[in-house]
Amino acid sequence: MSKTGAFDMASGVGGNIHKTQVLSLYEKYHAFYGGEEEERKTNYTDMVNKYYDLVTSFYEYGWGESFHFAARWKGESLRESIKRNEHFLALQLGLKPGQKVLDVGCGIGGPLREIARFSSTSVTGINNNEYQITRGKELNGIAGVEKTCVFVKADFMKMPFPDNTFDAAYAIAATCHAADIYGCYKEIYRVLKPGQCFAAYEWCMTDAFDPNNAEHQKIKAEIEIGDGLLRSTRQCLEALKQAGFELIWEKDLASDCPVPWYLPFDKNHLSLSSFRLTPLGRFFTRNLVKALEFLGFAPKGSLRVQEFLEKAAEGLVEGGRKEIFTPVYFFLARKLLPDSQ
Secondary structure, three states: OOOOOHHHHHHHOOOOOOHHHHHHHOHHHOHHHOOOHHHHHHOHHHHHHHHHHHHHHHHHHHHOOOOOOOOEOOOOOHHHHHHHHHHHHHHHHOOOOOOEEEEEOOOOOHHHHHHHHHHOOEEEEEEOOHHHHHHHHHHHHHHOOOOOEEEEEOOOOOOOOOOOOEEEEEEEOOHHHOOOHHHHHHHHHHHEEEEEEEEEEEEEEOOOOOOOOHHHHHHHHHHHHHOOOOEEHHHHHHHHHHOOEEEEEEEEOOOOOOEOOOHHHOOOOOOOOOHHHOHHHHHHHHHHHHHHHHHOOOOOOHHHHHHHHHHHHHHHHHHHHOOOEEEEEEEEEEEOOHHHO
């Protein structure tokens, strides 16, 4: 973790957003605050940018450089499981040294750097958020991968790349921000070379989710304020096939792991290795941010950001316990060769 202090986290939060505008600029779009899903879809670019301006420093402080969950085995730390899941994805894609790889919705580039070093490939990360790209470039320089890992500021629904550009593509907990998942997969299909593969870890509602269950809907709304628009695993698969991909295999990797993916957020769990994510750690962070904001070291509204991330954490734990939500729905798909279409 490169930003180790709560002071760095709180003082860096928010990009260019004035924190008194948190409610009007982000929360208004979400169901938890009375927002409509269609409005979120219409304004998804604006919403996603404002969301990541607000929370990037909080994520890096608590989670590290890779903003995603991971299927976890006994004896693994959270960080080890995240790295293993990134290596697993690279192996599933069959990456080879020198290939050009696309990271769709790359955040600040944690997976990008890890996968590039693990596979000796060149990875291009696409991201529409200037604040994250600036931070990602800084971290690339620190890691010494600035020649093989690059960022492109663009909307992943309209990528500025020619057809058939990349040898492989992946997305990790990113395409839940797409207003149209079919359109997103279709664009990835376009820039991928024929015969090559696309892999993803998707945030999804499982088959156990009941849209007529008020408690399930509440949990879904709480999760969505922390991460985008949630779809079912079936909706993702259908969109993938409609986009032209051949499905190789798919699985909810959370379904048979002995360590729950949501364990770091569980109020009954105490961990020294991921202390900042535990209830006690979040209590400490919340009060420190409150003090820093009161003293003027942190921008106004930083505590509000911390509060809605905690609300999302509650939804994640409940969604995981009830098995109605997964953040590690994995699939591997191939773009067909022209004579196979």
